[in-house]
Amino acid sequence: MCYFRTFDPIVPMTYFLCVMSICVFTANPYLQACALLGGVVLLLCIKKAKALKLLALSLAVIAVMGATNPLFVHRGLTDLFYIGKDPYTLEALLYGLSLGCSIASLLIWFSVFNAIVTQDDILAVFGKRLPKTALVISMILGFIPKLRRKYTELLHAQYASGASRRKSLHRSAVLFIACLAYEAERVMDISMSMKARGYGLKDRTHAQRRRFRKSDAAAIAFSLALCIVCFVFIGKGRLDYWYYPRLSPNGFDPFGVGSYLLLCISPLFFIVKEKTLWRYCPAKT
Amino acid sequence: MEILSCKDLNFRYNGSSDDTLRGVSFSVSPSQTVLVLGQTGSGKSTLLRLLKKEIAPAGTLSGEIKINGRDQSELSLLESTQTIACVTQNPDTQTVTHKVSSELAFGLESLGADNAEILGRVGEMAAYFGIEDIYSKQIDELSGGQKQLCSLCAAVVQAPEILMLDEPAAQLDPIGTSKLFSVLKRLNSELGTTIIIAEHDPREVFEFCDKVVVLKDGKATCFEDKQSFVRAAAQDPQLCGYIPACTKSVLGLGKTVFTVRDAKNIIEQTFAPQQKAYADTTPKQKEKPVLQARNVYFRYSKAGRDVADCLDLDVRKGEIFAAVGSNGCGKTTMLKLLCGIFRPWQGKISIFGKNIRSYKGNSLYRENIAYMPQDPYDLFISQTVRQELEKTCKAMDAKDGYESLCEQFGVTHLLDMHPFDLSGGEIQKCAMVKLLLTRPEMLFLDEPSKALDPQAKKILGEMLKSLSQQGKTIILATHDLEFAAQYADSCGLFFDGKILSSASTREFFSKNRFYTTDASRIARSVFPGVMTADELEAAVNGGDKR
Numbered sequence: 001m002c003y004f005r006t007f008d009p010i011v012p013m014t015y016f017l018c019v020m021s022i023c024v025f026t027a028n029p030y031l032q033a034c035a036l037l038g039g040v041v042l043l044l045c046i047k048k049a050k051a052l053k054l055l056a057l058s059l060a061v062i063a064v065m066g067a068t069n070p071l072f073v074h075r076g077l078t079d080l081f082y083i084g085k086d087p088y089t090l091e092a093l094l095y096g097l098s099l100g101c102s103i104a105s106l107l108i109w110f111s112v113f114n115a116i117v118t119q120d121d122i123l124a125v126f127g128k129r130l131p132k133t134a135l136v137i138s139m140i141l142g143f144i145p146k147l148r149r150k151y152t153e154l155l156h157a158q159y160a161s162g163a164s165r166r167k168s169l170h171r172s173a174v175l176f177i178a179c180l181a182y183e184a185e186r187v188m189d190i191s192m193s194m195k196a197r198g199y200g201l202k203d204r205t206h207a208q209r210r211r212f213r214k215s216d217a218a219a220i221a222f223s224l225a226l227c228i229v230c231f232v233f234i235g236k237g238r239l240d241y242w243y244y245p246r247l248s249p250n251g252f253d254p255f256g257v258g259s260y261l262l263l264c265i266s267p268l269f270f271i272v273k274e275k276t277l278w279r280y281c282p283a284k285t
Numbered sequence: 286m287e288i289l290s291c292k293d294l295n296f297r298y299n300g301s302s303d304d305t306l307r308g309v310s311f312s313v314s315p316s317q318t319v320l321v322l323g324q325t326g327s328g329k330s331t332l333l334r335l336l337k338k339e340i341a342p343a344g345t346l347s348g349e350i351k352i353n354g355r356d357q358s359e360l361s362l363l364e365s366t367q368t369i370a371c372v373t374q375n376p377d378t379q380t381v382t383h384k385v386s387s388e389l390a391f392g393l394e395s396l397g398a399d400n401a402e403i404l405g406r407v408g409e410m411a412a413y414f415g416i417e418d419i420y421s422k423q424i425d426e427l428s429g430g431q432k433q434l435c436s437l438c439a440a441v442v443q444a445p446e447i448l449m450l451d452e453p454a455a456q457l458d459p460i461g462t463s464k465l466f467s468v469l470k471r472l473n474s475e476l477g478t479t480i481i482i483a484e485h486d487p488r489e490v491f492e493f494c495d496k497v498v499v500l501k502d503g504k505a506t507c508f509e510d511k512q513s514f515v516r517a518a519a520q521d522p523q524l525c526g527y528i529p530a531c532t533k534s535v536l537g538l539g540k541t542v543f544t545v546r547d548a549k550n551i552i553e554q555t556f557a558p559q560q561k562a563y564a565d566t567t568p569k570q571k572e573k574p575v576l577q578a579r580n581v582y583f584r585y586s587k588a589g590r591d592v593a594d595c596l597d598l599d600v601r602k603g604e605i606f607a608a609v610g611s612n613g614c615g616k617t618t619m620l621k622l623l624c625g626i627f628r629p630w631q632g633k634i635s636i637f638g639k640n641i642r643s644y645k646g647n648s649l650y651r652e653n654i655a656y657m658p659q660d661p662y663d664l665f666i667s668q669t670v671r672q673e674l675e676k677t678c679k680a681m682d683a684k685d686g687y688e689s690l691c692e693q694f695g696v697t698h699l700l701d702m703h704p705f706d707l708s709g710g711e712i713q714k715c716a717m718v719k720l721l722l723t724r725p726e727m728l729f730l731d732e733p734s735k736a737l738d739p740q741a742k743k744i745l746g747e748m749l750k751s752l753s754q755q756g757k758t759i760i761l762a763t764h765d766l767e768f769a770a771q772y773a774d775s776c777g778l779f780f781d782g783k784i785l786s787s788a789s790t791r792e793f794f795s796k797n798r799f800y801t802t803d804a805s806r807i808a809r810s811v812f813p814g815v816m817t818a819d820e821l822e823a824a825v826n827g828g829d830k831r
Binding site for chain 1: 334337339340362363366369370371373375377378379380381382383384386387390391392393394395396397398399400403404407423424425436439440443621624625626646647650654655656658659660662663664666677680705719720723729
């Protein structure tokens, strides 16, 4: 996924926000299909075989939601069969599947998001406007692995000096407090190091390793434009869809669904482009 | 004009009844390298921190500190930041952010430099010091030496005139130490940066330092050149430990040198090569092995590489075995494997003839073996040393208590202190008491001599010797070759996941060409078999001259 690296981190972040803001809230099966399709294709492109586990999980979520929803909800006019006195309806089944799709596409898109947007990207985006907040985030990110390592060290030291190996909440609590005490002690040194390097002077800046370019602006504009089109159609009610009492006959607006589909699969363009470029790249040989 | 001068410095910590510094005066000319020596607790760190007012400890200070002819208090934060930079002992506690790139930019960001300037200067510096390979890494992924190099660069990026370092190499292995000092040497010789450095093991600093300040009980003695320091230190048993082996070896001949090369030449010219190799007077009785490892494999994750790779090891009863090797080669992992904290995925480890897996529950760590982690503070999680020892006694159902052991190790006066308030040497002794309370027959020590001053090292070494005489087996992992040469009975090089060339200590150091002590390098052509500075000194004093 090198191509996302060529953009300013705010580009992928905006993109994911646009995609997810629609797929979370919609019950429209056409939009859900677009989101699912785009997400699955992207996930497979990025994680290859490693994506299969998540895809299996997503399928399971859809199946379970679909199968169980009609057990609790008996609305809908098309009865498939009866369980006891309660009808098991087609509409409830489809509604369950749709809910499942929402959750599945959310899982998949988050996984893609995690693979592409790193901690440092988030930091770079915030750092520009809020240098102090960025510093705090960066310090916390540096602090967590230190704390984790200390915990393991303390645990090993405890094992080997005769303490019990049995896991207990009490032991974890004691060790965790000891870790915190240890780190609190060390924080003094850190603050010294910060002061020694001029921390506290006003007008702190934040170094950016990458500059915002025109192509970044264009990419953001593209995502936002498609997203806004979708929202306009949703606002007009052209993309409304309902399941009860009977499945809605409308909800498929070619323009609205088309623009969301385009939004969801737009990264494919870059993936294909990257593959092609690399294929004919002189550096390869 | 002096770049820095102190006159009649007196300092007392808040709440303390004693002065930590008493009438300290010295001055530093531009581009000088000043070495500050002194035992733990002698006030080295206090002195260094006082020189930079932003990090000065809380207390009452009298006397004057002048920087570039101006009183320290007149300097603004901006000026001060651009004049003096500081690097301290523990690389883990100096890094503020989570990435090397942001760490290097931190200082310039504080000064409010704009983006282009920050990137330009950081890039220039990273290239100058050759740390491009770690530039994009997370701090957490770095080795200790790399972390320390990163904090040094982060301090230097602001182009300070004076660089202060407080035991910068205390936590590093020999290779990390050499890299760090070669960077310092370049800074001094190519940029003319003034360097003030406090060190316990000043071997590498001696080569390029101009001036030595010795702190003792808060008082400073200033030596204008290193030769006069060496002459004075030779008479003083407390300072003697600071003289590097190469200097010490030819001191008896009335010469003062600071490199192995010069010492070697002088000795080769002065003495005829001796036929008889220096040998141990009382070879140890061969006992049967109490620790045996056969074909041990270990890795941290399924896809990772084997950190222990077909490891074989035999250690006999009452032996002190030292596994030497550079940092990050897996010595700690090996110790943790041998003492049962990690389980190998293949192979067998037996302790006292019994498979380590067949020790049930805690029986292995009670009356059998004990493990001292690299950071002995890890053993103490209670508020005071006493509470910790009481807890151990309770766990062991010990009736006789800890008092006699504490007395034996001379730590009784430390019992009511918080473990974090103890010095490196003190916590080492308390940790030893805690471990001995479990009545172990075998002790595993990870880098026991790390961050200790020469005297504390000696005390530790004697302690280990006496424990081994009581029949206890000691296995230690260390990168301190001098320490291993002095106190271990046998040594092995840990490399590529296994112990290579395991032999008696003398054989080990005499055979190795690179991985050996300075004394052995100097002496091997003339006095074969000599491996410690003391032995070399004795050999020189009693040798036949040409």
